[in-house]
Amino acid sequence: MTRETLDRQLHHIQDEILLLGSLVEQAMLNAVQSLKNRDRAAAHKIYQADQDINEKRFAIENAILILMATQQPMARDLRMLAAMLEVNTELERMGDYAKGIAKVTQRLGDVEIKIPIQEIEQMASIATSMLHRALGCFISENAMVASQIPAEDDQVDRLYEEIYRQIVHTMIENPDLIDHTNLLLWVAHNLERMADRVTNICERTVFINTGELLEMDTTDDEEELDSE
Amino acid sequence: MENQMNHQPQDGQFAIQASHMDIYYGNFRAVKDCSLEVLPRKITAIIGPSGCGKSTVLRAFNRMNDFIPGCRVEGGILFHGQNIYAPDVDPVQVRKLIGMVFQKPNPFPKSIYENVAWGARINGYTGNMDDLVEETLVKAALWDEVKDNLKKSALALSGGQQQRLCIARALAVKPEIILMDEPCSALDPIATLKIEDLMRELSSNYTIIIVTHNMQQAARASDYTAFFTMDPDRSGIMVEYGETSQLFTRPRDQRTEDYITGRFG
Incomplete structure (x- = not known):
């Protein structure tokens, strides 16, 4: 091995990404708990956590750009850095x-x-678990396991539909609360999008291994529209 | 070795083509079974570690190896459908159509003008020499810097200018292919980038093959890259050949990957 500096810095950025991932996981679980407990003080803390997340994100981006500029990574190293961005x-x-x-x-x-x-807690539990494992695969470059994770998105989608039905029902029963009930749809939507974004992480894991950018989200958008 | 090109030109025409070529220095086989099809009006880079035979291959393309005692080429190099090593081929004619630029700028100790005019003159050029010198220096992106000092000694130019003058000298005899052996290794980064820009400019009319130790240069400046390495028996072999954009992002062979990511040796 003749690229100790590059390897050391790559591993450092990988560690930072894992750390960022755990901040995100924790923020999501805390957010759902704040909703469950109707705890506005706890919700306020998540705003602070988000600032930390944003700062770390910029620090990581900066470290990646510096590494690209100073170490001229090629092939797998380059794909790894592009995927990390x-x-x-x-x-x-x-x-x-x-x-x-x-x-x-x-x-x-x-x-x-x-x-x-x-259902919301269940969604959060599945989505954060997907994220946790997807990041593990990303860092260990385990494309095989990573490519199986996106399938779990189906459970998240089913829970989303279930929540949607309940919310529509609540709206019909309590038309005065439509605005507030609508907020709950945001919650479910955010969790659903989170699981989608985990799929993107899995795609990048495959990309590092093969160099191919492959779409893993198998949902057929047009068909979905037809059935609605 | 099987040719590994992804994108061959539609009409199957190559500027020059090495076919199952072996190159020997005495009993030592320096290059083994090399098949390399070079596309016209493209820049092809040859990269690889020291001793992998890349300069040997480059020199084979215009029979420059003829000057090395004990060196012989087996297999062939096809240029316009003819093996340039066939007995009836005049190597001087080959070198006229396939010019070469060397690692260290080597202008003649004469004026800038004479450096460009020399090759044309000995080839019996009868047109207007002033026009040829100007046209050639413009092509080599040197004219603006030297037009008022054409009688000045070429040795007074900077290294980068001298190298562009050597490129002009090669262009003056109207070649089809220009071989470049580490043309920037003696130049500073700015002069290097000027040569790379010039190569890009020239590639609309000429085929360029460049040997470089500088992988970044191959990645920046070439359309196609061939990676050579040394076999256990110390013969040079071509491992992979493909589009530069592919070879530096998704090499097919682990040996290429190890070399370009710097994890070689």
């Missing part, structure tokens, strides 16, 4: 989803409203 952005956006859920907690205030919290 992408994954870094995905993680930051997931952090925003957590913040979005915290915002819902705040905007709901003390309004009496039925929250499909069991």
Whole structure:
């Protein structure tokens, strides 16, 4: 091995990405808990956590750019760094989803409203677990396992549909609460998008191994529209 | 070795083509079974570690190896459908159509003008020499810098200018292919980039084959790249040949990957 400097710095950035991922996971779980407990103080803390996430995201991006400029990575190293730039952005956006859920907690205030919290918690649990494993695969460059993760998105989608049905039902029963009920749809939507973005991380893991950019999201958008 | 090109030209025409070529220095086989099809009006880079035979291959393309005692080429190099090593081929004629630029700028100790005019004159050029010198220096992106000092000694030019003058000298005899052996290794980064820009400019009319130790240069400046390495028996072999954009992002062979990511040896 003749590229100790490059390898050392690559590993450092990988560690930072794992750390960013765990901040995002924690922010998402905390956001859902703040909703469950209707805890506005806890929701406020997630805003602070999101700032930390954003700062780390920029620090990682900067480190990647410096490494590209100074070490002239090629082939697999280059693909790894390009993929890390992408994954870094995905993680930051997931952090925003957590913040979005915290915002819902705040905007709901003390309004009496039925929250499909069991399904929401389940969605959050699946999505964060997907993220956790997808990042593990990304760092260990395990494309085989990574390529199996996106299939779990189906469970998240089913939960989303279930929540959607419950929310529509609540809206019909309580037309006065339509605005507030609509906020709950945001929550489900954010969790659903988070799982989608995990798929992107898995795509990048395959890309590092093969150099091929492959779409793993198998949902047929047109068909989905027809059935709605 | 099987040719590994991805994108061959539609009409199957190559500027020059090495076919199952072996090159020996005495009993030592320096290059083994090399088949390399070079596309016209493209820049092809040859990269690889020291001793892998890349300069040997380059010199084979215009029979420059003829000057090395004990060196012989087996297999063939096809140029316009003819093996340039066939007995009836005049190597001087080959070198006229396939010019060469060397590692260290080597202008003649004469004026700038004479450096360009020399090759044309000994080839019996009868046109207007002033026009030829100007036209050639313009092509070599040197005219603006030297037009008021054509009688000045070429040795007074900077290294980068001298190298462009050597390129002009090669162009003056109207070649089809220009071989460049590490043309920038003695130049500073700015002069290097000027040569690379010039290569790009020239590639609309000429085929360029460049040997370089500088992988970044191959990545920046070439359309196609051939990677050579040394076999366990110390013969040079071509491992992979393809589009530069592919070879530096998704090499097919692990040996290429190890070399270009710097994890060789």
